[in-house]
Amino acid sequence: MAKKGEVVINIERCKGCEVCMVACPNKVLALAKEVNAKGYHYAIMVSTDCNGCANCAVVCPDSVITVYREK
Amino acid sequence: MKELKLMKGNEALAEASILAGADAYFGYPITPQSEVIEYLMAVKPFERTGMVVLQAESEIAAINMVYGAAGCGKRTLTSSSSPGISLMQEGLSYIAGAELPCVVVNVTRGGPGLGTIQPSQSDYFQAVKGGGHGDYKLITLAPATVQETVDYMKLAFELAFKYRNPVMILTDGIIGQMMEKVELFEQQPRITEEFDWATKGKKEGKEHVIITSLQLQSEQQEKVNLRLQAKYREVEKNEVRYVTHHCDEEIDYLIVAFGSCARIAQNAMDQARKKGIKIGLLRPQTLYPYPYDAINKLAGKVKGILTVEMNAGQMLEDVKLAVNGKTKVEFYGRFGGMIPSPDEILNAIENKLIGG
Numbered sequence: 311m312a313k314k315g316e317v318v319i320n321i322e323r324c325k326g327c328e329v330c331m332v333a334c335p336n337k338v339l340a341l342a343k344e345v346n347a348k349g350y351h352y353a354i355m356v357s358t359d360c361n362g363c364a365n366c367a368v369v370c371p372d373s374v375i376t377v378y379r380e381k
Numbered sequence: 382m383k384e385l386k387l388m389k390g391n392e393a394l395a396e397a398s399i400l401a402g403a404d405a406y407f408g409y410p411i412t413p414q415s416e417v418i419e420y421l422m423a424v425k426p427f428e429r430t431g432m433v434v435l436q437a438e439s440e441i442a443a444i445n446m447v448y449g450a451a452g453c454g455k456r457t458l459t460s461s462s463s464p465g466i467s468l469m470q471e472g473l474s475y476i477a478g479a480e481l482p483c484v485v486v487n488v489t490r491g492g493p494g495l496g497t498i499q500p501s502q503s504d505y506f507q508a509v510k511g512g513g514h515g516d517y518k519l520i521t522l523a524p525a526t527v528q529e530t531v532d533y534m535k536l537a538f539e540l541a542f543k544y545r546n547p548v549m550i551l552t553d554g555i556i557g558q559m560m561e562k563v564e565l566f567e568q569q570p571r572i573t574e575e576f577d578w579a580t581k582g583k584k585e586g587k588e589h590v591i592i593t594s595l596q597l598q599s600e601q602q603e604k605v606n607l608r609l610q611a612k613y614r615e616v617e618k619n620e621v622r623y624v625t626h627h628c629d630e631e632i633d634y635l636i637v638a639f640g641s642c643a644r645i646a647q648n649a650m651d652q653a654r655k656k657g658i659k660i661g662l663l664r665p666q667t668l669y670p671y672p673y674d675a676i677n678k679l680a681g682k683v684k685g686i687l688t689v690e691m692n693a694g695q696m697l698e699d700v701k702l703a704v705n706g707k708t709k710v711e712f713y714g715r716f717g718g719m720i721p722s723p724d725e726i727l728n729a730i731e732n733k734l735i736g737g
Contacts, residue, residue, distance in 0.1 A: 325413075325558050327558070348412040348413075348415060348498070349412045349498045350412070350498065371559070371560045372389075372560070
């Protein structure tokens with residue numbers, strides 16, 4: 311069975327560049343309708359299909375993503 | 382080799398201002414430029430070099446604080462994004478009229494009005510064709526990389542004091558928010574020498590120094606204008622800067638683009654060259670003074686020019702003035718915070734420039 315993962319995003323530091331969305335193989339991430347204090351639509355998890363590959367965390371230019379992987 | 386650092390555009394810009402020996406920063410936060418003042422407040426340059434960092438109550442207050450500090454012969458700067466820069470226009474006109482040096486950074490976002498917070502280049506007209514009232518010009522620098530943003534901060538202060546004129550660094554939300562490697566320059570000393578034109582307190586036996594942009598007699602005001610125009614001709618003669626790619630070779634077509642858009646266009650140019658299209662790229666680094674002569678010379682040897690911008694065709698007018706009817710000029714642009722992709726530009730090259 312594929313491993314499960316959980317993405318935690320520091321929404322106040324996210325600038326909505328969408329790089330993580332492109333990097334995600336399972337299309338887990340999308341931009342929120344809401345905005346953060348700076349006015350950017352931030353990335354959020356929209357499905358439970360995260361496999362914990364952490365591609366999103368690697369590509370994030372502002373290091374706002376932390377990925378927790380199920381052991 | 383010097384130390385390389387990975388920095389966000391806005392933070393690199395703020396660090397560069399400290400290193401350039403700035404005496405004061407006055408500003409007001411606005412996305413996508415807020416990191417400039419955030420960084421300055423965090424690294425506390427008032428403890429490192431004695432540079433003043435102050436959050437003004439508005440952009441209008443910030444530019445007038447710059448006016449005051451510049452009048453004392455200090456190196457001062459402010460930064461903002463499009464709506465904030467609009468608020469500063471009156472102050473900028475006054476500073477240009479009073480012939481004072483300062484640096485203004487515009488991290489452009491989409492307009493008009495409050496617009497969006499995504500990057501755009503739609504402040505080109507405002508930067509190079511006026512903005513404020515009166516016959517004045519801003520020396521306008523357009524960086525395309527975070528490294529250039531850093532280098533231009535030093536250059537901007539040099540030009541501002543050389544010509545006693547406000548200098549604008551016209552960057553955009555892409556470069557401001559982008560992380561890139563940069564090589565920082567060495568710490569420059571803060572200005573200690575006294576300028577004759579600056580208000581330093583009247584000393585015995587010396588004339589009053591009066592800094593004003595008000596001349597109630599038209600004869601006097603015309604003299605001011607003539608002096609300004611003579612200065613601008615000098616700037617146009619000496620300070621034109623641009624880079625070219627493949628323009629020395631035999632080319633059939635040319636792309637003209639500035640700032641971050643030029644980097645996307647460069648990618649499209651490389652793709653087109655792989656397909657066998659003989660195409661080059663010219664990127665103006667100074668938007669005022671504009672490289673009219675360079676574009677005019679190239680226009681004589683190409684079949685067409687494509688201007689790529691993140692606006693509805695503002696620099697296009699300057700390209701057309703430079704080309705002066707020698708060849709056809711096409712335009713491709715996205716606006717309102719949207720960014721063109723290299724594929725879109727390649728498509729425009731094939732269909733508009735060659736096919737059209």
